[in-house]
Amino acid sequence: MKSNFITKITLCGLLLNGIYSHAQQTTLEVNTSKTITKIQPTMYGIFFEDINFAADGGLYAEMVKNRSFEFAMPFMGWSQPNSNTHSLNANSGIATPVRTSQNSNNPDFCRILINDDKGYHIINEGFRGMGIKKDAKYNLSLKAANHNNAIKKIILQLIDKDKKVLGETVITPSSTDWKDYSSQIIATATEAKAQLKITFEGTGTIDLDMISLFPEETWNNRKNGLRKDIVQLLYDLKPGFLRFPGGCIVEGRTLENRYQWKKTVGAVENRETMINRWNLEFKNRQVPDYFQSFGLGFFEYFQLSEDVGAEPLPILSCGMACQYNSGELVPINELDPYVQDALDLIEFANGAETTEWGKLRANMGHPKPFNLKYIGVGNEQWGPEYIERYKVFAAAIKSKYPNMIIVSGSGPSPDGAFFDYGMQELKKLNADIVDEHYYKNPEWFKENATRYDNYDRKGPKIFAGEYAAHPKGVEDGLKENNWLSALSESAFMTGLERNADVVHLTSYAPLMAHVDAFQWAPDMIWFDNLNSFGTANYYVQKLFSNNKGTDVLAITKDGKPLTGQNELYATAAKDVVKKELILKLVNTSGKAQDVTINLSENNVNAKGKLIILTNQNLEEYNTIAEPTKIIPTERDYKMSGKKSVLNLPAYSFTILKLKMK
Structure with missing residues (x-):
C-alpha cells in the first residue's frame, strides 16, 4: 500500500559547482552522543475537519448527493x-x-x-x-x-x-x-x-x-467505504495521530447544530443528516448544498485512525457554540448530558462488549477496543466560561478514566488577552495538553521558530493543533499553497521538533479541499472527483513525519541553536530503532549556502541519503494538472569521517540521513 513520491536523481557535478560557487559558509556542530529529549510518536499527525467538502464529496466515497432526501430542501441535488x-x-x-x-x-x-x-x-x-x-x-x-x-x-x-x-x-x-x-x-x-x-x-x-x-474499489476494499487515493495520501504521512471531527464544526454555529457523535454511529441509514456549519459561513463562497450525511462518523474515524497507524484524538463539544457565531452557552447546571457524552465515547472506544457502548462498537464490526488515549474538551473556546466548563469535564473524566489524556484549548490565537488568560488558568489546573492555533503570514512562522524555546518546562504540554502559513495578498485557492508558505512552515517546524519535550503533537490545518467546492484555503491536500494530490505543504509535513527520529540532538552554530541566523534553520535527531542520524536544514535565503557539519563522534557510516525539497520560485505551487512541480528528490550522499559538507540550494528544505554504527 505504501507509495513513494520521492524521485531518485543524480545531480551533475558541474551544475552543482556553478550553482554553489558563491554560496555563504556556515559551520555547525552536532553532538551525536547526548539526547536532549525524546520525540513523541504523536509528534506529527493529521487534523481532519469536514470543511471544503472533505467528508461527503471527498474522503467518504458516496457519489450520490442527498441520497435519502433529508436536506432542508428535500429535492436538492x-x-x-x-x-x-x-x-x-x-x-x-x-x-x-x-x-x-x-x-x-x-x-x-x-x-x-x-x-x-x-x-x-x-x-x-x-x-x-x-x-x-x-x-x-x-x-x-x-x-x-x-x-x-x-x-x-x-x-x-x-x-x-x-x-x-x-x-x-x-x-x-x-x-x-x-x-x-x-x-x-x-x-x-x-x-x-x-x-x-x-x-x-x-x-x-x-x-x-x-x-x-x-x-467498488475503496480503501481496504471496505463496502461503501473511503476514497482509496485520498486515504493513501494520509497513510503515506505516517501520522502519529488523527484529530477528528474537526475544529469549529465541533462547536456548531449554535448548540443545536454542534457535532454529536452518538448521531454518527449505528446503521448508516439511521444517522441523522444535518446541514454543514460551513455552508454559508463565508459570503464569497457560500454552498447551500453542503450537508453532512455522517456516513463518515465516529466509528469510521476510529477505524481510519487504526488503518493509518495513528492514535485517535476525538474532540467534543464542551457546551459552548462557536464564539465567533452565537456563542450560545449551556448553563453549568445543565452540562451533565455533554459530560456524559464524553464518558460514553470513551466507553464506545475502549469498553468491553458487555458495556452498552462497547457492545455497539462490537456490533458495528470491531469487537476489540480502539485503545483511545486522548480526548479533547472543546475546540478553541476562550474566557472564564470555557475554564469553568473544562473543570467539570476534567473532573468527571479523570475520576472514571484517570489515565485518559485530556486536550484543552487556549483560544483561536497564539497570543493576546484570550490566549494569556487561558494558558494561565490551564497551568493552574495542571492541564495535560493545551491546543494552540495559528494562521499567520509566512514571516510570522520564520520569526517564531523560537516560540517554544523558553516555554515553562513544568507547565502543560503543547498541541500545535491548527496552523498554516497564509501568504500575504494571495487569495486564490491553490495559489495559497505556494512554496513560500511551505518553506516558512518547515523553518517553524524545526523549532517544534527542537522543543519536543514541550510540544507533543502538531498538525497542519485544514487537511483537504475539493477544487470545485472549497470555503477555506490554503489546504494540505486538494482533490477533484477523480484525482488527489499533495501540496508543497503536504511534502513538508510528510518529510518531517517520515523522518522524525526518536531523540533530539543538539545542532549549534557558535554554541547556539540555528534558529534563523543567516536565514538558516536546523534540527538534529537520531532514531534508535532504525539506527539513523537525521539532520533537517532549511535555507529561506534567496542564495545557496554551504554548510559544514562537524559530528562529535565518528559513529556514522560514510554513505547516506540526501533528500531535497526546493523550488526557485516562491510563488510556485502544485495543481491537479501538474501535481509534481514541488516534490522531494533523493540522491546518495557520502561524507568524510566526522565532517560533512552540504550545499543547500536557495529556498530549500534538506534532510541528511546517515546510518549510525
Whole structure:
C-alpha cells in the first residue's frame, strides 16, 4: 500500500559547482552522543475537519448527493427535467418528497408517480458531478416500495453532460413493502462530471430512499467505504495521530447544530443528516448544498485512525457554540448530558462488549477496543466560561478514566488577552495538553521558530493543533499553497521538533479541499472527483513525519541553536530503532549556502541519503494538472569521517540521513 513520491536523481557535478560557487559558509556542530529529549510518536499527525467538502464529496466515497432526501430542501441535488411546464412530457410523471414519522432520524423519502413511462426520469448531480473511471465497477443500492407492483423496472444509468450513457444497470422492484436492492454499474468511459439518471418502466407509484452509489474499489476494499487515493495520501504521512471531527464544526454555529457523535454511529441509514456549519459561513463562497450525511462518523474515524497507524484524538463539544457565531452557552447546571457524552465515547472506544457502548462498537464490526488515549474538551473556546466548563469535564473524566489524556484549548490565537488568560488558568489546573492555533503570514512562522524555546518546562504540554502559513495578498485557492508558505512552515517546524519535550503533537490545518467546492484555503491536500494530490505543504509535513527520529540532538552554530541566523534553520535527531542520524536544514535565503557539519563522534557510516525539497520560485505551487512541480528528490550522499559538507540550494528544505554504527 505504501507509495513513494520521492524521485531518485543524480545531480551533475558541474551544475552543482556553478550553482554553489558563491554560496555563504556556515559551520555547525552536532553532538551525536547526548539526547536532549525524546520525540513523541504523536509528534506529527493529521487534523481532519469536514470543511471544503472533505467528508461527503471527498474522503467518504458516496457519489450520490442527498441520497435519502433529508436536506432542508428535500429535492436538492436531484432534478426531474421532463416534469415541468416547459416540457413536452410535462405530465409524464412527478417526484414528491414525503415525510414520515416512522424514523425520526431519516423521515423523508421520495414518492414517484409515473403517468407515462416513455420519458420520465430523475437525475442526481453528485458532488459537483461524479467521478467515474473506464472499466471500474460501481456498487448501487436503494430502498424501494413498489405500490401495487406497478413499476416493472428501474433503469439506472451514468451519463455525461451530453446525456450519453456511460454505464447502466436494471433493478426489478419486487415488493410493495420497503425492500433493499443492489446492483452494479461498470463504467464504459472516464468522466469527472458524470450524473446518475433513473428511469422507470411501468405506470403507477413507487417510493425510493437511500439511493447510493460507491466505487467498488475503496480503501481496504471496505463496502461503501473511503476514497482509496485520498486515504493513501494520509497513510503515506505516517501520522502519529488523527484529530477528528474537526475544529469549529465541533462547536456548531449554535448548540443545536454542534457535532454529536452518538448521531454518527449505528446503521448508516439511521444517522441523522444535518446541514454543514460551513455552508454559508463565508459570503464569497457560500454552498447551500453542503450537508453532512455522517456516513463518515465516529466509528469510521476510529477505524481510519487504526488503518493509518495513528492514535485517535476525538474532540467534543464542551457546551459552548462557536464564539465567533452565537456563542450560545449551556448553563453549568445543565452540562451533565455533554459530560456524559464524553464518558460514553470513551466507553464506545475502549469498553468491553458487555458495556452498552462497547457492545455497539462490537456490533458495528470491531469487537476489540480502539485503545483511545486522548480526548479533547472543546475546540478553541476562550474566557472564564470555557475554564469553568473544562473543570467539570476534567473532573468527571479523570475520576472514571484517570489515565485518559485530556486536550484543552487556549483560544483561536497564539497570543493576546484570550490566549494569556487561558494558558494561565490551564497551568493552574495542571492541564495535560493545551491546543494552540495559528494562521499567520509566512514571516510570522520564520520569526517564531523560537516560540517554544523558553516555554515553562513544568507547565502543560503543547498541541500545535491548527496552523498554516497564509501568504500575504494571495487569495486564490491553490495559489495559497505556494512554496513560500511551505518553506516558512518547515523553518517553524524545526523549532517544534527542537522543543519536543514541550510540544507533543502538531498538525497542519485544514487537511483537504475539493477544487470545485472549497470555503477555506490554503489546504494540505486538494482533490477533484477523480484525482488527489499533495501540496508543497503536504511534502513538508510528510518529510518531517517520515523522518522524525526518536531523540533530539543538539545542532549549534557558535554554541547556539540555528534558529534563523543567516536565514538558516536546523534540527538534529537520531532514531534508535532504525539506527539513523537525521539532520533537517532549511535555507529561506534567496542564495545557496554551504554548510559544514562537524559530528562529535565518528559513529556514522560514510554513505547516506540526501533528500531535497526546493523550488526557485516562491510563488510556485502544485495543481491537479501538474501535481509534481514541488516534490522531494533523493540522491546518495557520502561524507568524510566526522565532517560533512552540504550545499543547500536557495529556498530549500534538506534532510541528511546517515546510518549510525
